[in-house]
Amino acid sequence: MIFSLISKIVNGVKEGVKASLKGVENIGTTIVGVVQDITTTTLEETGEFVSKGMEAAASIVKGSISGVMDVGASVVGSIRGIIQGTIRGFIESGGEQKPAVKGAVSQAVHSAKELGLDVGEVAVEAVKGSVQAVKSVGGDAVQATRTAVLAAVDAAKDIGEGAVEAVKGALSSSIEGAEDIIKAAKED
16 A cells, blocks of 8 residues: 555656656756645645655655656756755645655665765755755754754665765765764764
8 A cells, every 4th residue: 555655656756847847948946846846736645644754755756856867857966956845845735854854865865876876975965955945944954954964874874885985975074064963873
């Protein structure tokens, strides 16, 4: 049941993103609004699924990445906007911040691996996108940074030691406070 619903969400989002981006000149500025609108619509249609935040957010990110690929746009260049749109739409639809950030960032890192992209670069874009999204809806940016950094590192652990080192290195050099978050997590 849940797998079927997730699959429908991924495919529906993919087709929605593709249709919305066809012929668009500057995908970077358009993607946030497109994904946010699709997220809101998707969550309204699947109501009870909102409580399963991580899976819903991850499904929307996965579908959005597929849609961006299908129109021939840069996935890495679109990650931040995809994450922003997903999280903003999710929170505005009544979803909670933490599962939205965790699901979206984790899926971005997993998708980067599946597509042969630089997982460190994608992790940085995903964390930046999640923090911008949370700020834009009046959420807790400090908590969003912590959740996003830890989600990226945890997702990298599923991939392997090389990915963990790449993600930790990229986040530590690009995201303010990431190094401290990573060190504190080791001590827990």
